[in-house]
Amino acid sequence: MEKKTDKNLYTVIFAVVMVLVVGSLLAFTASSLKPAISENERIEKQQNILYAMGYNQNEETTIEFISTDKVAEMFKTKVKDQLVLEYQDGKIISKQTRQEYMDANDGQEPYLIDVKKQQAEAKKGNPRKLPLFIGENEGKTYYVAPIYGKGLWDAIWGFIAVDEDMIVRGTFFDHAGETPGLGANIKQRYFMDDFYGEHLLTSNGVFKGINVAKGNNDPKNERKTDYKVDALAGATITGDGVSAMIKADMGLYVPYFKNLKNETN
Amino acid sequence: MGILSKKDSKLITDPLADNNPITIQVLGICSALAITAELKASLVMGIAVMFVLGVGNVVISLMRNIIPSKIRIIVQLIVVAALVIIVDQVLKAYAYELSKTLSVFVGLIITNCIIMGRFEAFALGNGPWRSFLDGIGNAAGYALILVAVGFFRELLGSGTLFGYPVLGDAIEKTGVYSIGYENNGFMLMPPMALIIVGLIIWAQRSRNKDLIED
Numbered sequence: 001m002e003k004k005t006d007k008n009l010y011t012v013i014f015a016v017v018m019v020l021v022v023g024s025l026l027a028f029t030a031s032s033l034k035p036a037i038s039e040n041e042r043i044e045k046q047q048n049i050l051y052a053m054g055y056n057q058n059e060e061t062t063i064e065f066i067s068t069d070k071v072a073e074m075f076k077t078k079v080k081d082q083l084v085l086e087y088q089d090g091k092i093i094s095k096q097t098r099q100e101y102m103d104a105n106d107g108q109e110p111y112l113i114d115v116k117k118q119q120a121e122a123k124k125g126n127p128r129k130l131p132l133f134i135g136e137n138e139g140k141t142y143y144v145a146p147i148y149g150k151g152l153w154d155a156i157w158g159f160i161a162v163d164e165d166m167i168v169r170g171t172f173f174d175h176a177g178e179t180p181g182l183g184a185n186i187k188q189r190y191f192m193d194d195f196y197g198e199h200l201l202t203s204n205g206v207f208k209g210i211n212v213a214k215g216n217n218d219p220k221n222e223r224k225t226d227y228k229v230d231a232l233a234g235a236t237i238t239g240d241g242v243s244a245m246i247k248a249d250m251g252l253y254v255p256y257f258k259n260l261k262n263e264t265n
Numbered sequence: 266m267g268i269l270s271k272k273d274s275k276l277i278t279d280p281l282a283d284n285n286p287i288t289i290q291v292l293g294i295c296s297a298l299a300i301t302a303e304l305k306a307s308l309v310m311g312i313a314v315m316f317v318l319g320v321g322n323v324v325i326s327l328m329r330n331i332i333p334s335k336i337r338i339i340v341q342l343i344v345v346a347a348l349v350i351i352v353d354q355v356l357k358a359y360a361y362e363l364s365k366t367l368s369v370f371v372g373l374i375i376t377n378c379i380i381m382g383r384f385e386a387f388a389l390g391n392g393p394w395r396s397f398l399d400g401i402g403n404a405a406g407y408a409l410i411l412v413a414v415g416f417f418r419e420l421l422g423s424g425t426l427f428g429y430p431v432l433g434d435a436i437e438k439t440g441v442y443s444i445g446y447e448n449n450g451f452m453l454m455p456p457m458a459l460i461i462v463g464l465i466i467w468a469q470r471s472r473n474k475d476l477i478e479d
Binding site: 037 | 301334
């Protein structure tokens with residue numbers, strides 16, 4: 001005899017009820033947890049920017065961010081200004097201060113600008129917003145810019161802190177789904193630290209970027225003007241992704257730094 | 266085991282050795298290859314699968330008499346996917362750092378054949394308590410192999426364990442590196458995971474000849 005659960009009508013009703021129950025459960029979970037998740041993401045951005053500027057609680061080989069209870073206060077005092085540059089056709093066409101940007105965008109902080117969306121805008125031919133965070137560490141002014149690109153499996157992103165000569169003073173890289181032990185090592189301290197002191201511009205002021213190079217003949221990265229850092233074993237495509245995103249996104253800030261130089265000279 | 270009957274305790278102990286899901290049933294190999302380059306990742310993946318399989322087995326077992334047989338695989342898939350998404354969201358809200366470590370594995374948990382295999386082979390025919398024990402046992406057997414593979418790959422490939430250098434400094438040439446040892450980059454590549462799993466299978470079958478099929 002056919003069981004009740006084998007009937008077609010039962011199967012259809014079961015499927016519909018199951019989809020409704022699971023759908024509502026997931027929707028309820030997502031909406032009730034959204035405020036907490038957004039807050040965590042906001043804190044993370046602040047921690048990452050401060051990390052690139054050299055503010056952290058690192059010990060020898062670890063990566064320790066400023067703790068979540070202190071990060072908001074620290075961000076307020078150490079990041080003196082947040083600029084939003086508008087970039088189109090190789091030029092910076094406008095410059096907004098933090099307050100101007102917030103007034104025009106319902107109070108949204110510039111550090112929450114979605115770089116991925118801005119890249120898509122630029123592809124459509126629209127102006128692209130470039131956030132730049134200006135802060136101080138040990139008496140020196142650091143300029144921190146966000147970068148965003150593609151690794152082997154998924155997105156990679158980060159923040160690069162440079163001085164007014166576009167010499168790297170700190171980095172932070174992160175990824176959505178690179179392979180643990182291989183591409184995911186872009187988030188390791190030894191990889192990020194290698195970028196310190198690397199030049200982005202040639203002596204003539206031409207932007208060159210930094211290559212994550214296989215067989216780099218300088219494993220301790222002592223030559224800081226060779227535009228190369230040592231690659232990670234087994235992570236060629238992720239490494240190439242890091243080089244590409246530095247080249248693509250940091251290159252856009254060059255006109256700003258040239259202006260800055262001219263102003264100070 | 267005091268609180269468990271002999272039959273129940275076998276549900277936990279069998280998958281650890283002579284009925285191991287990876288080495289005997291040869292399931293869940295894909296994730297074993299993908300994430301075992303690091304010991305920490307292996308451990309996190311093991312714990313995540315233990316949670317999803319333990320709870321998932323209970324849910325499927327509770328629903329076993331009302332699931333229509335024609336769509337049971339889809340129902341199982343929905344249960345795994347929903348559990349994994351809920352766990353991921355809760356971690357993102359309350360344990361953000363851990364969720365970032367886990368996010369890489371979420372997709373891999375959903376496609377892990379051990380989970381679907383246990384739902385199909387055990388939870389659909391047994392009560393919730395025994396299904397829970399079966400889930401925990403199989404996930405523990407899986408985690409055990411992952412940790413073993415992760416241990417050798419990270420130690421010989423990067424010279425570290427849980428990220429801490431244990432063999433010395435490869436660039437400054439201290440520790441074993443001072444006598445000419447080099448990290449074996451091949452250990453970090455997925456094929457090496459397959460070779461290590463193969464070696465474990467070989468060792469296990471030569472120790473217990475009953476495991477060898479004709």
